[in-house]
């Protein structure tokens with residue numbers, strides 16, 4: 001396997017074969033993100049990708065899940081993705097799922113026919129970072145796509161049969177926009193109607209613009225207790241037809257898991273119990289960031 005470090009994947013891809021299709025992130029400007037700051041974006045030569053697949057097929061022929069690296073494998077054209085997906089199907093007879101991080105522009109640049117074709121060939125799950133549904137916060141963090149573009153991307157992918165997992169960042173609006181951030185994010189999740197929702201807590205990482213803003217006082221972090229208020233507002237404002245909801249990423253102060261809408265009252269009650277001090281929040285030293 002040939003990897004250029006660092007390599008990132010969602011927690012739910014822990015058992016997947018990680019296949020580098022691109023290196024780095026084609027956008028690489030989100031103010032809070034340090035993931036690919038040390039990696040210049042490039043698309044891997046198709047021959048190298050196919051060679052890696054053939055090698056992996058010898059080592060791990062039972063592979064069922066494949067995650068396409070890196071920050072946005074969907075940025076490459078459908079005509080380049082199709083031979084990769086075909087090779088994966090050929091190499092791994094038991095393949096059940098191919099997934100990748102995606103960004104809105106990469107999805108919206110593809111035709112409906114392309115998206116359906118990619119789904120037919122096995123690409124069945126995309127992870128997209130909405131982070132905030134508040135347009136002001138979305139601009140401030142230089143997300144690279146408008147809220148409407150992100151909603152459209154999720155709708156189009158899901159219409160093609162590609163399930164979408166949407167990540168949001170509690171605290172992304174700072175103290176100044178905490179309430180607007182939480183309410184708008186719930187409302188935008190409702191418009192997107194994804195199959196999975198993951199809440200993480202924003203963490204300023206050295207070297208990022210966000211870290212510099214925290215240092216110079218232009219961005220004020222919310223408290224752990226404030227994240228509970230945001231969770232409460234977000235859950236109240238999220239109306240989806242059926243989604244797994246998680247706030248159990250290592251960065252969270254209160255791990256939650258359930259299904260929306262059926263578990264909403266239970267989840268809200270867990271948040272409110274924590275707000276009343278009846279449930280202890282995860283101490284800082286136990287948060288894996």
Ligand code: SF4
Pocket residue numbers: 025026027028029030033034035036071103129
């Ligand atoms: S699009 Fe994703 S990987 Fe790229 S900079 Fe933004 S958060 Fe980081």
